[in-house]
Amino acid sequence: MSKGVLRHLPSVTELIEAGPLKPLVDRVSRNVVVDGIRTFLDEYRQEINRDKNNADVASVAQIAEKIARKILLGERSSLRPVINATGILLHTGLGRAPLAEQAIEEMVTIARDYASLEIDLRTGKRSHRFDAVEELLCELTGAEAAAVVNNNAGATMLTLAALGGGREVIVSRGQLVEIGGSYRLPDVMHVSGSRLREVGTTNKTHAEDYENAICENTAALMRVHPSNFSVVGFTSDVSLESIVRIGKKHGVPVIDDIGSGAVIDMSSYGVRDEPLAAESIATGADVVLFSGDKLMGGPQSGIIVGSRAEIDCIARHPMARALRIDKLTLAALGATLRLLRDPQRAAHQIPLLQLLATPLENLRLRAESIASQLQQVQGIGKAEAAEEEAFLGGGSVPTQQIRTWCVAIDVAGDSLDSFHRKLRTGTPAVVGRVQKGQLLIDLRSVPPRQDEQITRAIAKQAQSTP
Numbered sequence: 001m002s003k004g005v006l007r008h009l010p011s012v013t014e015l016i017e018a019g020p021l022k023p024l025v026d027r028v029s030r031n032v033v034v035d036g037i038r039t040f041l042d043e044y045r046q047e048i049n050r051d052k053n054n055a056d057v058a059s060v061a062q063i064a065e066k067i068a069r070k071i072l073l074g075e076r077s078s079l080r081p082v083i084n085a086t087g088i089l090l091h092t093g094l095g096r097a098p099l100a101e102q103a104i105e106e107m108v109t110i111a112r113d114y115a116s117l118e119i120d121l122r123t124g125k126r127s128h129r130f131d132a133v134e135e136l137l138c139e140l141t142g143a144e145a146a147a148v149v150n151n152n153a154g155a156t157m158l159t160l161a162a163l164g165g166g167r168e169v170i171v172s173r174g175q176l177v178e179i180g181g182s183y184r185l186p187d188v189m190h191v192s193g194s195r196l197r198e199v200g201t202t203n204k205t206h207a208e209d210y211e212n213a214i215c216e217n218t219a220a221l222m223r224v225h226p227s228n229f230s231v232v233g234f235t236s237d238v239s240l241e242s243i244v245r246i247g248k249k250h251g252v253p254v255i256d257d258i259g260s261g262a263v264i265d266m267s268s269y270g271v272r273d274e275p276l277a278a279e280s281i282a283t284g285a286d287v288v289l290f291s292g293d294k295l296m297g298g299p300q301s302g303i304i305v306g307s308r309a310e311i312d313c314i315a316r317h318p319m320a321r322a323l324r325i326d327k328l329t330l331a332a333l334g335a336t337l338r339l340l341r342d343p344q345r346a347a348h349q350i351p352l353l354q355l356l357a358t359p360l361e362n363l364r365l366r367a368e369s370i371a372s373q374l375q376q377v378q379g380i381g382k383a384e385a386a387e388e389e390a391f392l393g394g395g396s397v398p399t400q401q402i403r404t405w406c407v408a409i410d411v412a413g414d415s416l417d418s419f420h421r422k423l424r425t426g427t428p429a430v431v432g433r434v435q436k437g438q439l440l441i442d443l444r445s446v447p448p449r450q451d452e453q454i455t456r457a458i459a460k461q462a463q464s465t466p
């Protein structure tokens, strides 16, 4: 029986002429389509051999349809745009900060053609790739010099390698942070080749602790911003000012990893207690490190600003080459920094700042509108607007909640997890958060232009659920 069935399988030549596959040859490529057909037929043959009794052959059109769907799925990038309805504004898993239009345009322009990446067009001579952003970074932070690498983890590792040089770097025990699992300061220190010299205790570190630890083998003092935790109760830490004073007295440079890296005052956005890069520089830190894709709202990058001698030493280290950023990041970073020179303009153009500044009332009205539309949809058990708390994310200000409005959804004939999975894998992909037995669509991280897409995506999934 199976022999007969196998004989009736369509051939590759037959299939490639079939309805849905023929146009794919032009759209995708002949090789990809032929490969897709062969793979499918192989698997199909094996299936028939395995299950001889249940082997009825589908029609050529049905088979072609199945193959075409598989080929199109394979052509779709697994890196896809996502509607972030988690309320977590700097969601590392979702790529942290979305970019400003100006940054996107700049990136596209630079991507299409060759660029003056390391050539000074006036002299025709070799220049440095940081030149495009160094002046802007110095202007925004008051620093003398700047360098940029792939991310802040890279900036930290490079700085420790270049300034530490295998000697000791002193850090308070209260600042040995782990951020996002794979970033742990003691490990980064170890890989950089420098030796971690811990001082103080988890909750209290005093100026004498730094003083007493300094010896001829000390390369630097380092302060790390406890981005993603806070210690409460009986605590004390040493101000940057005091650390700088100790550093100066002993001729040892001070490195300040401020983490999220606010370059403009964020208090009007409800984000408090985040160190400002300019403040660290003004206080006298020799090197200040921060991420470009956290509070700055730019592309993934690690920014290093500080005094000329230290930055030169860092930029010349061999590891700098391994961590260098590409022309696309540089283009996006330059555009973002230009926007940040004018905080008013930044507020209107940088998506992270726009989202943070969206008035609560605006979120409420939008949540109510989406909820009332979804209430009409079959398959939706409940859809109502609910006031909630959102988080900045990206390891920033974990203790500060941001007020927000969500659409709280319950589905009728499906489990919440299964419904959420369908939303995530649909087009557009929508990611919300499941909390207390309901699916929350948090509008704090959603630009208004996506409201309608969200409503449609949820309605479509609810209706297709049996």
Ligand SMILES: *Cc1c(COP(=O)(O)O)cnc(C)c1O
Pocket (backbone or CB within 6 Å): 151, 152, 153, 154, 156, 177, 179, 183, 224, 225, 226, 227, 228, 257, 258, 259, 260, 290, 291, 292, 301, 302, 394, 395
């Ligand atoms: C986020 C963070 C880092 C890591 O920065 P990435 O840009 O994610 O590599 C390092 N240190 C601190 C204090 C941070 O907050």
